[in-house]
Amino acid sequence: MHSTLCLFAKKHITQHLRRGLLGGIRAKYLYPIKEPKLVLPSPPKPLKNKKEKKTVPWKIQMTYKQSLKGLYGGKHIQFGNKISEFGNKSRRTWKPNVQKVKLFSEALNERITIKSTPAALKYIDRKGGLDKYMLSMKDNELGKKMYDLKYKIKSKLVDPDRERRGLAKLGVTMNGGESEISVSHVEH
Template sequence: MTIQPATAPFRCLRQISPLTRICISRALSTTAPRCRQTPSHLTVPKDRVPDYPYGRFETYKQRNSGLYGRAKIRFGNVVAAKYKNKSRTSWLPNRHTKRLWSPSLNAFIRTRMTASVLHTIDRLGGIDEYLLGSKAKRIKELGPAGWALRWKIMQTPAVQARFARERAALGLPPKETDGVVAEEDAFPVELASEGLSSEAVLDEVDAMLERDEEFVIGEPYAEDNSQGSQDAAQKPV
């Protein structure tokens, strides 16, 4: 009876060259690996986005980087059918990574979301409608990532034109454009007709503050004179 060697023969221990390793890792392909799209909320400049009013989530922190709605990790017990033994377990939300088309951005939005949020987006008619929801419940569901995407969508010309139409339908004046207010909205027409400028009015207000003078709204002297004239007209002769 022959004893088998403890080690494999030398012909089975061939050294794999670096070129062979590259061929094995990229078999039947000469193209570079495809780069995946960066999550859209990471492309928003953080220094320009307003602070999220509800702050970051301290539990299940994955919600800070996706659209998770109200989903959280659930904890409970698995009870054996025969002996009724309990085993502690947990259930993660049904989350997926999706690329949804945004008409306002004219691009895809890639982010991680739960199945319930995806159903809500389908029911509303698109991710833009979901992100632009104005109720407090929707703002709480967005989280920091959804808040950044909401700000990014609101800066697009399509959404700005939509807001302008809604303000016009409600009878509201046009909103400021790039931080510059129209001259007729910034300065009263009555003062402008008298030849006054905003700088002159501000200087006069500062001078009144230094002299501790009172600000009188309206024309009390004219009201007193008109009241006196009415009393004189009503007084019997």
């Protein structure tokens, strides 16, 4: 018997044989044919609840994610061709002119460093300052960082004397810019 046939010598008596390689009578190897197994149908799977996509109020985008971290005024990366003297074309990109700018927020009373484009700075000037510009923007036009800044500004503008009331609870009174701390003595 052939060496590979020895492996199947016991099985080939009871099983059908399939001829290997060319499948003719002079085939070099004989392989046993596996009978298909009977498979019972599996029980039906329980229906899965459709997962609702988590929606966030700020902007999410797949391309040019850098623009989510600053005020870009609608500017984004652009694509086109570089054409040589001889007419050869190769792909190239134009990126927006991004600058780090310190802008003053009247509501927060501090200077904030923001990445911005000249187009966005132009819109900020037209609106009359960073605070007014941020409040005029829709939530889905801003990235996470600028969304947070917008609501920090909004919370200060809605309740401007929040700090004074917080100090009043502690026993601090404000008189013409000067603070007096009234401490009540507790006698035992």
